[in-house]
Amino acid sequence: MPLHQDVLWYKDAIVYQVHVRTFQDSNGDGIGDFPGLEEKLDYLLELGINAIWLMPFFPSPLRDDGYDIADYSTVHSSYGTLEDFRKLLGSAHDRGIRVIIEMVLNHTSDQHPWFQESRSSKDNPRRDWYVWSDTNTRYQGTRIIFLDAETSNWAWDPISTSYYWHRFFSHQPDLNYDNPAVREQMWNVMKFWLEMGVDAFRLDAVPYLVEREGTNCENLLETHEILKELRRQLDEHFPGRMLLAEANQWPADLRPYFGDGDEFHMAFHFPLMPRMFMGLKLEDRKPITEILQQTPEIPPSCQWSLFLRNHDELTLEMVTDEERDYMYDMYAQDKTMRLNLGIRRRLAPLLNNDRRRIELMNGMLMSLPGTPIIYYGDEIGMGDNINLGDRNGVRTPMQWSGEWNGGFSAADPEHLYAPLIQDPVYGYPAVNVLRQKASEHSLLNWMRSIITVRRSTAVFGRGSIEFLYPANHRILAYVRRLGNEAVLVVNNLSGTAQAVELDLRRYKGNILIEMSGQNMFPRVGDQPYLLTMGPYQFYWFRLRRV
Amino acid sequence: METKLAEETFLTDDFLRQLINVGEVDILVGLPTHNNAKTIGSIVHTIQSGILQCFPRERAVIINADGGSRDGSTELVTGASIDDVRPASNLYALRTLHAISTQYASSPASGVALRTILAAAELLRAKACVVLSPESANIEPEWLAKLLHPVRRDGFDLVTPTYRRHKFEGLLITNLLYPMVRALYGVGIREAYTPEFGFSSRLGSHFLAQNAWNDGTGGTGVELRFALAAIAGGYRICQSFLGEKDHIERHAADLVPALRQTVGTLFSALEPDFPVWSTVAGSRPVPTTGADQEVLLEPLRVNRKRLREMFSTGVAELESVFESILSPSTLAELQRIARQGEEEFHYSGELWVKTVYEFAAAYQRSVISRDHIIQALAPIFRGRAFTFLMENRDASAEDVENNIEGLCLEFERLKPYLLQMWKSRE
Numbered sequence: 001m002p003l004h005q006d007v008l009w010y011k012d013a014i015v016y017q018v019h020v021r022t023f024q025d026s027n028g029d030g031i032g033d034f035p036g037l038e039e040k041l042d043y044l045l046e047l048g049i050n051a052i053w054l055m056p057f058f059p060s061p062l063r064d065d066g067y068d069i070a071d072y073s074t075v076h077s078s079y080g081t082l083e084d085f086r087k088l089l090g091s092a093h094d095r096g097i098r099v100i101i102e103m104v105l106n107h108t109s110d111q112h113p114w115f116q117e118s119r120s121s122k123d124n125p126r127r128d129w130y131v132w133s134d135t136n137t138r139y140q141g142t143r144i145i146f147l148d149a150e151t152s153n154w155a156w157d158p159i160s161t162s163y164y165w166h167r168f169f170s171h172q173p174d175l176n177y178d179n180p181a182v183r184e185q186m187w188n189v190m191k192f193w194l195e196m197g198v199d200a201f202r203l204d205a206v207p208y209l210v211e212r213e214g215t216n217c218e219n220l221l222e223t224h225e226i227l228k229e230l231r232r233q234l235d236e237h238f239p240g241r242m243l244l245a246e247a248n249q250w251p252a253d254l255r256p257y258f259g260d261g262d263e264f265h266m267a268f269h270f271p272l273m274p275r276m277f278m279g280l281k282l283e284d285r286k287p288i289t290e291i292l293q294q295t296p297e298i299p300p301s302c303q304w305s306l307f308l309r310n311h312d313e314l315t316l317e318m319v320t321d322e323e324r325d326y327m328y329d330m331y332a333q334d335k336t337m338r339l340n341l342g343i344r345r346r347l348a349p350l351l352n353n354d355r356r357r358i359e360l361m362n363g364m365l366m367s368l369p370g371t372p373i374i375y376y377g378d379e380i381g382m383g384d385n386i387n388l389g390d391r392n393g394v395r396t397p398m399q400w401s402g403e404w405n406g407g408f409s410a411a412d413p414e415h416l417y418a419p420l421i422q423d424p425v426y427g428y429p430a431v432n433v434l435r436q437k438a439s440e441h442s443l444l445n446w447m448r449s450i451i452t453v454r455r456s457t458a459v460f461g462r463g464s465i466e467f468l469y470p471a472n473h474r475i476l477a478y479v480r481r482l483g484n485e486a487v488l489v490v491n492n493l494s495g496t497a498q499a500v501e502l503d504l505r506r507y508k509g510n511i512l513i514e515m516s517g518q519n520m521f522p523r524v525g526d527q528p529y530l531l532t533m534g535p536y537q538f539y540w541f542r543l544r545r546v
Numbered sequence: 547m548e549t550k551l552a553e554e555t556f557l558t559d560d561f562l563r564q565l566i567n568v569g570e571v572d573i574l575v576g577l578p579t580h581n582n583a584k585t586i587g588s589i590v591h592t593i594q595s596g597i598l599q600c601f602p603r604e605r606a607v608i609i610n611a612d613g614g615s616r617d618g619s620t621e622l623v624t625g626a627s628i629d630d631v632r633p634a635s636n637l638y639a640l641r642t643l644h645a646i647s648t649q650y651a652s653s654p655a656s657g658v659a660l661r662t663i664l665a666a667a668e669l670l671r672a673k674a675c676v677v678l679s680p681e682s683a684n685i686e687p688e689w690l691a692k693l694l695h696p697v698r699r700d701g702f703d704l705v706t707p708t709y710r711r712h713k714f715e716g717l718l719i720t721n722l723l724y725p726m727v728r729a730l731y732g733v734g735i736r737e738a739y740t741p742e743f744g745f746s747s748r749l750g751s752h753f754l755a756q757n758a759w760n761d762g763t764g765g766t767g768v769e770l771r772f773a774l775a776a777i778a779g780g781y782r783i784c785q786s787f788l789g790e791k792d793h794i795e796r797h798a799a800d801l802v803p804a805l806r807q808t809v810g811t812l813f814s815a816l817e818p819d820f821p822v823w824s825t826v827a828g829s830r831p832v833p834t835t836g837a838d839q840e841v842l843l844e845p846l847r848v849n850r851k852r853l854r855e856m857f858s859t860g861v862a863e864l865e866s867v868f869e870s871i872l873s874p875s876t877l878a879e880l881q882r883i884a885r886q887g888e889e890e891f892h893y894s895g896e897l898w899v900k901t902v903y904e905f906a907a908a909y910q911r912s913v914i915s916r917d918h919i920i921q922a923l924a925p926i927f928r929g930r931a932f933t934f935l936m937e938n939r940d941a942s943a944e945d946v947e948n949n950i951e952g953l954c955l956e957f958e959r960l961k962p963y964l965l966q967m968w969k970s971r972e
Contacts, residue, residue: 283569283605284641322638326603471567473642499566 009098010051010200010242010266010371011303012461014451016044017310018376019055019065020079021417023398025409030416032397032408034075034084038091043433045095047379047444048451052092053100053202053244055311057085061111061171065311065395066102067204068109068172072189089197098199100244105186106205107172115173119160129182130173131165131211139165142217148340167208167217177209177226187233194234200242203227203264206257207247219253227263242266244305248317251295261299269295269304269370271318274327276308276364277350278319280357281330283494285476287323289467292368303461304370308361309378312391313342314350336386346394348381353425355381356536359446360491363538366454367480367489369465379447380436383426388418396421401434453515453540459485468502475500475533479507479543486543488512492533501528512541557665561648565669568644572604573597573694574672578659579610582680583617589685590626590645593678596690598628598637609666610647611659619680620647657759657768664754672747674698677769679741684790692786693744696835703781705744706773708736708834709791713841713938713946717931718801720950722902723770723808729957730816730964731777732826736785739770739808749781767811774815778822787836801924810920813909824965829958841943853932854891858884860925867922871908876900880926893933895956901926903960907967 006012024036034057044052056066057079066076074082092099108115117126136154144150145167154163155170164173175182190201210222227243234241245257245267257264272295275287298304314331316324324341331350332343343350351357358381365372377398385393396418400407406420406428413419420428436442454460463482470477474494480487486507492498504510504524512521521541522529531539557565575593579586590608597606610623624647628639650658660677667675674697676690696702719737728734753775776783816823861868861884868877879897886892905926909919938946 278640282641286642287640320638322602323640326640471564472569473567473644474569494569496570498569501563 005240007240008301008462009240010244012455012458013051013098013371014049014366014455015051015053015100015305015371015373016047016049016376017053017055017307017373018398019311019395020057022376022395023408024400025397025411028410029078030409030411031078032417033078034080034088038084038088041088041091041095041097044097046448048448048455049374050096050455051098051100051199053373054102056102056104061109063109063171064169065391067104068107068111068169069104070109070111071113073192086196093197099197100200100202100242101193101198102204103190103193103201104204105175106208107166107168107174110171110173114175118173119157119164122160122162128179129176131176132160133163133165136163139211139213139215139217141215142167142211146340165211167205174208174211177223183226183229187230190230190234191237194238194241198241200244200265202244202246204246206245206264207249207253219247219249219256224256224259224263227257228259231259231263244268248315250318251291255296255298258298258302261301265301266303266305266371269306270315272304272368273307274314274316274319274323276361277314277331278323278327279476279493280351280361281326283474285473285491285493288364288476289469292465292467305373306365306368306370307373307375308365309345309347309350309375309394310373311375311395313339313344315340315342317341334386339391344384344386344391344393346382346384347375347378348426349383353381353383354536355443358443359450360493360536360538362447362450363489363540364476364491366450367460367487367538367540368478369463369480371461372454374447379444380431380433381426381443382431383421383423385419385421392418399428399432401432402429406432407434449516456515457485457487457542458482459487463487468504470500470502472498472500474498477502486510487515488541488543489538490531490533490541491538492536495535497535498533500531500533502531504529507543510543510545513544515540515542557662557669558648561646561662561666562669564644564646564648565666568607568646568670570605571607571670572673572698573601573606573690574663574667574670574675575606575608575690576660576663576667576675576677577608577610577623577680578613578656578663578677579615579619579623579680580613581615581617582619583615583622585683586619586680587622587626589678589680589682590623592685592687593690594626594628594643594645595637596687597643598639599687600691601694602638602640605641606643607670607672608643608645609663610645611662612647612649613655613659614649620649623647655766657766660768660772661754661759664750667747667750668754672750674744674746675750676744677742682742682791685742686789689742689788692788692835693742696784696786697744697746700784701746701782702744702784702833703746703749704773704776704783705786706735706737706740706783706832707742707788707791708785708836709787710789711791711841713941713943714935717934718804718808718927721898721930721934721953722927723812725899725950725954725957726812726902727774727777728829728954729961730823730826731774731819732823732829733777733783734829734831734954735773735777735783736832738773739767739811740773741769742788743769743773744786745772745776746781749776749779752779752781767807770808770811771815774812774819778815778819783832785832785834787834801927802921805920805923805927806917809905809923810916813906813916813920816906817910820968824968829954841946850932850935851888853928853935854888857893857925857929857932860922860928864922864925867914867918870913871919871922872901872904876904880929883929891929891932891936893929895953896960898930898933899953899956899960900963901930902957903964903967906964910968 020037021032023032024040025032026036057075058069059071059076060066060068075085089099114126114129117124118130142153155166157164166173207218209226210220211217242265245264247257248270254267257267271291275291279288316327332338337343337345397408397420436444459480459482463480466479468477476491478489507524511523612620624645628643674694676693693705696705724736727738753772861880905923909916
């Protein structure tokens with residue numbers, strides 16, 4: 001099927017999140033680039049993913065890893081040329097891989113020409129493109145997001161002798177979406193990339209577009225109206241393209257971002273992710289089932305986006321104080337691992353490099369309702385470097401082999417944009433793609449196989465979910481259904497063997513076929529279905545009436 | 547291994563299935579019940595609040611061992627939802643909190659209930675356990691912390707409570723159980739016989755393995771046996787102050803069952819524990835968190851006259867029984883004071899201690915039916931209670947404590963008298 005013909009493609013997608021800078025350096029300057037990424041598309045194809053999400057690659061002073069954009073209409077010269085990007089896009093499409101790019105709507109870099117003009121004079125035509133104030137007392141009900149770095153959402157600009165509004169770092173002034181010219185310009189930016197062929201946008205920090213006095217300046221109706229207008233334009237001019245919302249909010253607050261199927265196609269399910277880690281540590285399904293029970297229904301054309309780890313800290317904003325304390329104590333006892341309200345660590349170190357737990361977490365990621373996103377390197381169990389500042393410890397170069405610079409770059413090591421992981425456990429000599437390709441039972445090969453199973457049926461991407469609540473709370477069990485197809489998923493969250501009795505009477509007469517080995521299990525009868533599960537084991541069973 | 551198999555056989559399949567689902571726990575709360583529907587719902591909610599407040603991260607379970615309730619007690623335990631607690635208390639549960647219930651086959655018996663709880667604790671590898679009374683109307687969430695923290699944090703094996711009591715409440719404890727246990731075993735546990743206590747897994751397993759569960763008593767006084775087993779086994783013991791204790795009013799007719807549960811249990815234990823208590827001299831206090839005890843002084847109406855009359859009548863009517871239990875001099879002295887009028891009546895501490903020790907020796911020798919010996923103590927105890935009430939009628943809290951301490955020392959001073967009687971039999 002041609003790529004844009006299936007308008008619900010994102011429901012079946014397995015997304016791979018990668019920063020161009022981190023993946024492969026083709027010209028030996030120590031920085032990953034588009035040609036390097038293009039070289040590795042076949043690796044991604046073999047892994048089984050069918051979409052890549054590229055983090056910001058625009059010109060930027062890189063004070064926030066590219067989320068401080070200084071020019072929306074081209075690419076950062078470190079990563080190649082616009083033509084290089086076009087070539088990558090075409091190569092990805094040739095392989096059936098869709099490309100999702102970042103679009104930071106909320107703010108620009110303070111180095112963006114728009115802001116330079118805006119600050120230059122109060123009479124400048126672009127003055128009103130940003131949110132200016134003579135005082136720093138407006139919008140007092142608004143929280144500060146980067147608590148470790150900022151003390152206010154207002155910053156003083158000595159050039160124009162006014163305060164400007166910023167929800168993130170002070171070098172990232174917020175655009176003024178009350179200005180129609182800004183809204184029009186940002187659509188033009190999106191149109192530019194859509195016309196080039198990008199398949200989707202991950203829209204960054206969308207809850208914060210509009211400010212209103214007396215509110216917390218998040219999730220405002222006016223913000224939704226702007227987003228709906230962008231979606232309307234997208235559907236009208238570029239059907240089959242997709243918008244993915246980054247809105248770190250509670251499920252009930254997230255729900256409006258789907259609208260009536262007329263706002264975002266997908267949104268990250270932020271509250272679920274920390275609860276998966278919590279459930280695993282507690283050996284109790286409660287945090288997971290509880291948050292999914294609180295998750296409202298979304299329109300049929302919409303989809304949740306699920307992830308275990310990403311380029312940011314493991315955010316603990318959407319948990320209670322008690323849960324946050326627990327997560328810190330369990331996963332970040334070393335305080336240097338903590339950042340803002342989160343934990344800046346990768347998947348494997350978070351799970352003590354325990355292969356069983358890594359597999360279980362990925363198993364849940366692939367089987368819970370939503371589109372899974374794999375963060376680059378997690379498929380081989382890459383580690384992190386907490387000695388690097390901010391979130392840079394989880395943004396180190398991809399480890400391709402045990403050779404020079406881990407196969408990432410031919411540059412001198414001191415010229416790399418960031419040092420490779422070199423410790424004995426996670427360092428590139430021990431953890432790399434080449435080595436894992438050669439090992440039948442490596443994590444990489446296991447990931448390929450689980451992705452293959454996941455993609456063998458549409459039920460995981462599109463099916464409904466019905467939780468079973470066996471009396472054993474260490475077992476998380478659910479049935480995914482789509483039409484006549486049903487898949488039973490049973491996860492043992494415990495580090496010890498467990499027995500569980502499942503009430504499957506509704507499926508009486510079905511036999512269970514374990515999906516990875518295709519082996520049959522006994523037929524479901526009137527009695528509770530007894531399963532014994534090894535530590536952190538999980539099963540996916542196709543329910544089949546014979 | 548045989549013991550373990552026996553425990554598993556003793557538990558029903560359904561209960562075992564529930565235990566499998568609960569899995570390993572950190573905290574186990576045992577709740578024996580029998581027709582406690584009036585109180586049990588609120589008690590379970592208090593327990594849930596206590597767990598959420600004091601042990602939010604621990605794996606916890608409430609185990610209800612029910613002696614055949616027909617008033618829905620078990621349903622109230624298993625149906626109590628954490629959501630009922632949450633809105634009022636703003637508490638949040640990180641984990642699943644299980645509450646499971648089993649009914650044992652025999653009639654209500656505290657021994658069977660405790661055995662069930664201990665077996666469950668062992669199978670679930672509970673690190674710290676607490677047993678709570680289904681009748682504790684004034685239980686507070688903090689009780690869980692007070693009874694469990696010493697086990698979890700400080701490595702104690704048994705945590706017994708102390709309470710704020712009226713000076714005339716618990717006369718059997720202050721006049722017999724406390725001083726005698728202290729004198730004989732050398733450990734000053736104020737409430738060795740208590741329906742609420744905390745304990746470690748190792749003590750629970752020890753008691754489960756060593757106790758003779760099928761002695762036909764249904765486990766009468768098992769809580770006291772548990773405490774004595776802890777002392778005899780050299781386990782670490784402490785006390786924790788719980789505050790005021792509401793209690794269900796007992797009638798005079800309840801005295802004999804109370805004597806069976808306390809004095810009968812203590813006397814029974816003396817024989818197997820002889821190697822332990824016979825070598826103990828003096829006593830040591832037990833580490834206590836909070837107050838040792840607190841005494842309330844407000845006026846309390848007690849029918850003292852009836853106490854003395856029952857003593858005098860008993861001494862007269864049971865003369866032939868007492869002749870086989872007591873020494874001639876002790877009996878003569880009891881008969882003398884039985885004839886005294888209310889004003890001059892005085893049952894001294896020394897005479898009381900001698901009486902009790904002679905009863906203990908008679909119990910050991912089984913001079914008559916052991917149960918008859920215990921029953922015969924009832925009128926005698928009433929005489930002693932009368933004197934205690936009179937002596938402390940206007941006493942301050944400090945005076946009352948001093949008097950109790952004096953009695954304890956009397957029990958310690960006369961311990962050789964008991965040893966002499968005991969050894970003369972051997």
